[in-house]
Amino acid sequence: xxxLTVIIPTFKEEANIRNIVTEVNAVFxxxxxxxxxxxxxxxxPDATIAIVNDLKLSMPNVNLLVRTADHGLSQSVADGFTHAxxxxxxxxxxxxxxxxxxxxxxxxxxxxxxxxxxxxxxMEGGGIRKWPLKRRxxxxxxxxxxxxxxxxxxxxxxxxxxxxxxxxxxxxxxxxGYKILLEVLGKGTWEKDKEIPFExxxxxxxxxxxxxxxxxxxxxxxxxxxxxxxxxxxxxxxxEWTKVFRFGIVGISGIVVNLGILYxxxxxxxxxxxxxxxxxxxLAILNNFVWNDIWTFSSSENRELSSRWxxxxxxxxxxxxxxxxxxxxxxxxxxxxxxYYLLAQLVGILIxxxxxxxxxxxxxxGRK
Numbered sequence: 001x002x003x004l005t006v007i008i009p010t011f012k013e014e015a016n017i018r019n020i021v022t023e024v025n026a027v028f029x030x031x032x033x034x035x036x037x038x039x040x041x042x043x044x045p046d047a048t049i050a051i052v053n054d055l056k057l058s059m060p061n062v063n064l065l066v067r068t069a070d071h072g073l074s075q076s077v078a079d080g081f082t083h084a085x086x087x088x089x090x091x092x093x094x095x096x097x098x099x100x101x102x103x104x105x106x107x108x109x110x111x112x113x114x115x116x117x118x119x120x121x122x123m124e125g126g127g128i129r130k131w132p133l134k135r136r137x138x139x140x141x142x143x144x145x146x147x148x149x150x151x152x153x154x155x156x157x158x159x160x161x162x163x164x165x166x167x168x169x170x171x172x173x174x175x176x177g178y179k180i181l182l183e184v185l186g187k188g189t190w191e192k193d194k195e196i197p198f199e200x201x202x203x204x205x206x207x208x209x210x211x212x213x214x215x216x217x218x219x220x221x222x223x224x225x226x227x228x229x230x231x232x233x234x235x236x237x238x239x240e241w242t243k244v245f246r247f248g249i250v251g252i253s254g255i256v257v258n259l260g261i262l263y264x265x266x267x268x269x270x271x272x273x274x275x276x277x278x279x280x281x282x283l284a285i286l287n288n289f290v291w292n293d294i295w296t297f298s299s300s301e302n303r304e305l306s307s308r309w310x311x312x313x314x315x316x317x318x319x320x321x322x323x324x325x326x327x328x329x330x331x332x333x334x335x336x337x338x339x340y341y342l343l344a345q346l347v348g349i350l351i352x353x354x355x356x357x358x359x360x361x362x363x364x365x366g367r368k
Contacts, residue, residue, distance in 0.1 A: 005090070007080035065079060115190040119195075159180075257280075322352040
């Protein structure tokens with residue numbers, strides 16, 4: 001029984017496979033980790049398989065799984081989960097895009113109680129080298145969509161990560177494309193995660209396998225995980241949707257508070273209507289903040305939050321932006337395009353709600 005399995009998915013990696021296996025094995029020897037190296041190959045037509053078989057002669061902890069059907073990086077990693085000989089997995093690319101020296105750190109974080117450990121390119125200390133602008137834009141777009149489902153994770157589409165076996169045991173994974181981590185996060189069973197910064201280096205040898213088909217498969221994956229979460233309420237994606245629904249309910253309560261206080265101040269306290277509107281709006285914002293703080297986001301025990309005063313100030317600023325967006329959209333749609341005023345107001349409310357939730361989720365109640 002091994003302490004750790006490092007899964008290396010491959011296809012035509014004859015230029016890299018010997019070096020990456022040797023380096024991973026050196027990490028095991030240097031750190032004392034009893035580790036398995038599992039190469040999962042998509043029946044490469046080059047010398048990849050022959051090189052791995054040669055390595056097995058001198059490295060008994062190297063194993064090879066050759067897949068002859070349903071090829072793809074995500075499918076290979078998912079098969080690796082099934083065939084691994086340990087309860088902890090690290091997934092790493094064969095082309096040295098991911099630094100093998102971080103394997104020890106990932107393993108230690110899993111041992112300390114985290115269920116998912118992610119190598120992040122987008123947190124402080126991380127980065128990307130030698131990437132053309134087009135690929136950077138595609139990656140940032142994919143990361144943005146992934147963070148809609150998992151706002152606390154800076155790089156939910158990373159290909160470099162570690163997980164406990166329990167995260168994917170019994171999970172209904174539908175691996176497609178290159179973003180297997182997103183599938184694991186969306187359909188796996190986990191509570192506690194950790195991110196480690198690393199600098200991504202584009203491959204030195206071999207060819208990149210990113211294609212337009214990959215982008216289409218990724219969009220399908222986002223939709224599939226969303227639909228899956230609606231039917232499986234233990235998933236992490238559903239936990240996020242629950243926050244959206246609660247945020248909406250709190251927003252409705254704020255409307256009631258706003259209108260109620262405005263009516264009282266104008267009709268019974270005889271306040272000037274503009275001043276009454278300002279007071280009612282601010283009290284409604286305070287109402288929304290309190291309920292969101294103690295109800296909507298109360299289940300996020302593992303997040304490090306800023307102080308309550310900082311959260312209140314951030315919430316006010318974001319809410320003011322939401323009001324401005326609502327009014328601006330209403331003005332443009334009614335004055336410039338002649339759209340019916342109630343429909344224009346509804347569009348403004350929906351866009352302002354999205355603004356309020358996404359920014360508050362990220363800035364007010366996100367990780368520091």
